Amino acid sequence: MKSIFLALALVSLGAHAAEDTGTSPCDAVENDQQTLECATYSKNTAEQLLKENFDALLDRVKTQYANDKAQLADITGKLQTAQQLWTKSRDADCAIAPLPAKPGSKAFTIDQYDCIASKSDERSEFLESIAQE
Template sequence: MRSMVWLVLATLALGAHASEEDSTPCDNVETDQQNYDCALFSRTTAERELDAAFADLLERIKEQYAGQEAKISDLSKRLNSAETLWKQVRDADCKVETFDLTPGKPFDAALNTCLAQRSDDRSEYLQTLGLQSSD
């Protein structure tokens, strides 16, 4: 039963990712191994997208504050610190969510699914930053 719950969660978390590529490990998930592969794919994809969203944010900051090197430097340092802290909280929260699971592939799949979901949420948040005017 627990495997089925994680299968559903992994499938939901990957809806956006699956449409971006022709074939993914999340197509036709029927076994625990396929669920694990899908969750790992989801995490890897979400973390890659998170890194891209963060890099894009830094570029937007450079454009927004062009010619204001002190502001760019200060804000970039703050963003890097915030991102480091956020990743620590994300990892800790996901460890709490998977606390009751025994080590092994079901635990790994649940942890990867949690990390993917949190990373997707963070990517969306980062995409909203740096869009205000710099009056």
């Protein structure tokens, strides 16, 4: 049952991520190898979007605080620290989320990548909401 839910979640994530390219390895997932390829694609796509949204946030802050270098440095430092701590927390959570699947197995990797993609998508949305004028 968990595999079916996971496959549906990955297909959904992959379809969302593939809107720009038109195709994705998440199209017509039929076996474990394809599910792993979809999970990898979804994780990589979500992490790229996360990086882009963090960079966009830094750009917004630079624009908003361009006239106050001290405050800009303080806020930028806080954002970078928060992002680093969040990444460590995400990775720690996603290292245990796949249990009881055996580390190194396809099932473990699929569950771990799904966790990373999901948490990264949530964080991306949060970052997009900060420092909006």
